[in-house]
Amino acid sequence: MTELTNKSALELAAGLASGEFSSVEVTQAHLERINATEDDFNSFITVTDEAALATAKAVDAKRSAGEDLHALAGVPVALKDLVVTEGVRTTAGSKMLENWVPPYESTVHNKVKDAGLPVLGKTNLDEFAMGSTTEHSAFGNTRNPWNLDHVPGGSSGGAAAALAGFQAPLSVGTDTGGSVRQPAAFTGTVGVKPTYGSISRFGIIAMASSLDQVGPMGRSVTDAAALHELLAGHDPLDSTSLPDEVGGYLNAAQTSELKGKKLGVIKQLAGEGYQDGVRTAFTAALETAAAAGAEIVEVDCPSISYALDAYYLIMPSEVSSNLARYDGMRYGLRVEPESGPVTAETVMSATRAAGFGDEVKRRIILGTYALSAGYYDAYYGSAQKIRTLVQNDFAKAFAACDVLVSPTAPTTALKFGAEKAADPMALYLGDVATIPANLAGIPGLSLPAGLADGLPVGFQILAPAREDVRLYEVAGPLEATLESAGGRVLDTLAEGLTK
Amino acid sequence: MTESSAITPEQVEHLASLSRIAMGEDELKSLAGDLSTILGNVARVNEVAGDDVPATSHPIPLTNVMRPDVVGETLTSEQALASAPAAEDDKFLVPQILGEE
Numbered sequence: 001m002t003e004l005t006n007k008s009a010l011e012l013a014a015g016l017a018s019g020e021f022s023s024v025e026v027t028q029a030h031l032e033r034i035n036a037t038e039d040d041f042n043s044f045i046t047v048t049d050e051a052a053l054a055t056a057k058a059v060d061a062k063r064s065a066g067e068d069l070h071a072l073a074g075v076p077v078a079l080k081d082l083v084v085t086e087g088v089r090t091t092a093g094s095k096m097l098e099n100w101v102p103p104y105e106s107t108v109h110n111k112v113k114d115a116g117l118p119v120l121g122k123t124n125l126d127e128f129a130m131g132s133t134t135e136h137s138a139f140g141n142t143r144n145p146w147n148l149d150h151v152p153g154g155s156s157g158g159a160a161a162a163l164a165g166f167q168a169p170l171s172v173g174t175d176t177g178g179s180v181r182q183p184a185a186f187t188g189t190v191g192v193k194p195t196y197g198s199i200s201r202f203g204i205i206a207m208a209s210s211l212d213q214v215g216p217m218g219r220s221v222t223d224a225a226a227l228h229e230l231l232a233g234h235d236p237l238d239s240t241s242l243p244d245e246v247g248g249y250l251n252a253a254q255t256s257e258l259k260g261k262k263l264g265v266i267k268q269l270a271g272e273g274y275q276d277g278v279r280t281a282f283t284a285a286l287e288t289a290a291a292a293g294a295e296i297v298e299v300d301c302p303s304i305s306y307a308l309d310a311y312y313l314i315m316p317s318e319v320s321s322n323l324a325r326y327d328g329m330r331y332g333l334r335v336e337p338e339s340g341p342v343t344a345e346t347v348m349s350a351t352r353a354a355g356f357g358d359e360v361k362r363r364i365i366l367g368t369y370a371l372s373a374g375y376y377d378a379y380y381g382s383a384q385k386i387r388t389l390v391q392n393d394f395a396k397a398f399a400a401c402d403v404l405v406s407p408t409a410p411t412t413a414l415k416f417g418a419e420k421a422a423d424p425m426a427l428y429l430g431d432v433a434t435i436p437a438n439l440a441g442i443p444g445l446s447l448p449a450g451l452a453d454g455l456p457v458g459f460q461i462l463a464p465a466r467e468d469v470r471l472y473e474v475a476g477p478l479e480a481t482l483e484s485a486g487g488r489v490l491d492t493l494a495e496g497l498t499k
Numbered sequence: 500m501t502e503s504s505a506i507t508p509e510q511v512e513h514l515a516s517l518s519r520i521a522m523g524e525d526e527l528k529s530l531a532g533d534l535s536t537i538l539g540n541v542a543r544v545n546e547v548a549g550d551d552v553p554a555t556s557h558p559i560p561l562t563n564v565m566r567p568d569v570v571g572e573t574l575t576s577e578q579a580l581a582s583a584p585a586a587e588d589d590k591f592l593v594p595q596i597l598g599e600e
Binding site: 103104197313352366383440 | 510511515530538540541542543545556566582591594
């Protein structure tokens with residue numbers, strides 16, 4: 001691991017600005033690191049080395065010419081392969097789109113390109129972002145850099161592993177029920193799910209449209225904040241995009257203090273079902289925050305107990321509708337039936353049978369059931385009411401504190417195959433702490449709280465809708481306080497990797 | 500698990516045909532088991548909220564999102580057809596969609 005790949009995005013930005021090194025050097029160092037470690041991690045589905053170096057070269061030339069550049073210009077980034085990239089294969093981790101080269105550009109990629117960040121490649125994910133381990137990718141598992149026998153989390157598992165494995169200083173993920181925050185927790189990195197609608201979803205392959213949100217990921221709160229500022233903002237191409245002013249995240253992360261901040265511990269997300277080591281690390285982080293002047297209170301959100309149930313009806317319902325577009329007619333895979341008549345109907349059925357993996361099929365069938373005549377009111381309708389109750393509970397809770405906190409996930413990173421041993425509901429329980437934020441549309445952030453049995457533990461912070469800045473007002477000083485007390489969690493891994 | 504939430508392979512077969520996914524016997528059976536488990540767990544959603552609770556479809560509702568009615572950029576038919584499984588005469592080429600005539 002070279003010195004350049006160990007630097008934070010903001011350190012790289014500073015070094016580029018001062019001329020200490022060039023973007024070509026930085027990009028080359030990361031590409032070499034990817035090359036040397038991909039056999040172990042498999043974080044990427046596609047590495048775009050030539051395009052990355054071309055961008056780096058162009059940025060270096062502009063810098064020498066004295067042009068005004070974005071603060072992150074020349075700092076490499078990795079994009080989850082759910083983000084559409086014009087002219088570059090975009091797979092969503094599915095056989096259905098294995099060879100799809102999009103004819104249009106996503107707003108996220110446009111912003112990244114306009115700011116001059118070299119894109120290292122497209123990162124691995126559970127198929128169509130459905131899963132929490134990357135075991136559902138059609139392109140193989142991504143392995144956790146902390147321990148290759150363990151999952152990196154998911155669905156943005158490749159994005160998180162690329163950060164923890166020092167392959168990329170910044171990553172863009174997406175979060176429908178925890179898919180940015182949980183892999184961040186499992187890899188000792190930082191992942192943010194902004195307020196619903198604050199980053200454009202134009203060109204993000206849809207999973208569940210009322211829940212999906214793009215999220216910035218980094219190895220530190222300040223790096224994530226800087227990327228968040230780049231990605232956020234209104235987009236007329238996305239009708240769910242909020243017309244709000246955004247920004248101030250980096251400043252909030254760098255200048256806030258914990259003194260006087262009121263942290264509400266969600267009663268329902270702390271006790272039963274949480275691994276001992278997770279509880280211990282979470283409680284220790286709370287004590288550190290309290291010692292730095294934060295006030296800790298307990299808040300009650302009773303409807304959160306039903307959030308998981310509501311999510312596992314709403315999400316598959318939206319999935320079954322969104323994925324109807326993969327019909328083998330206009331783009332993507334087309335498979336003809338092995339026998340019988342070849343009609344549009346039989347080709348669709350054969351294409352979807354061959355193109356989708358088991359978890360995607362399971363969710364489409366479940367969603368089709370929940371939306372069926374006769375069941376709609378009892379399942380989908382009732383789930384939407386629970387969504388209202390969750391929002392009401394959060395509103396009450398935020399009246400009593402600045403932010404809400406919980407462990408990000410009930411466990412540390414599981415071993416591969418644990419999923420297959422369990423029934424589907426047992427695995428879905430892993431999302432219990434992250435899902436409520438998606439149902440309510442509020443922003444959330446996961447930062448490392450420490451280690452349990454050698455694996456990272458995530459600390460989740462939630463803020464009211466459109467108050468993303470509050471995440472950083474707490475996460476910034478909390479990270480600094482935790483690091484000054486116990487060192488940076490990722491340093492434990494970095495030391496191991498250099499040996 | 501309640502009797503009403505047990506899903507049969509025949510029901511899954513119907514759902515699979517509605518969702519246009521070809522499935523074999525084993526897959527139907529295994530999905531029937533999975534669905535029964537999941538629905539048995541989530542069925543309690545209809546016991547929680549009464550008639551007085553409104554439904555939320557979008558977490559942050561925006562209404563009347565419009566853009567000016569002006570011609571913008573679109574893909575050319577060549578671009579749109581470039582990733583089609585089959586194309587002919589500037590059009591998508593699809594399998595037979597109507598009965599034999």
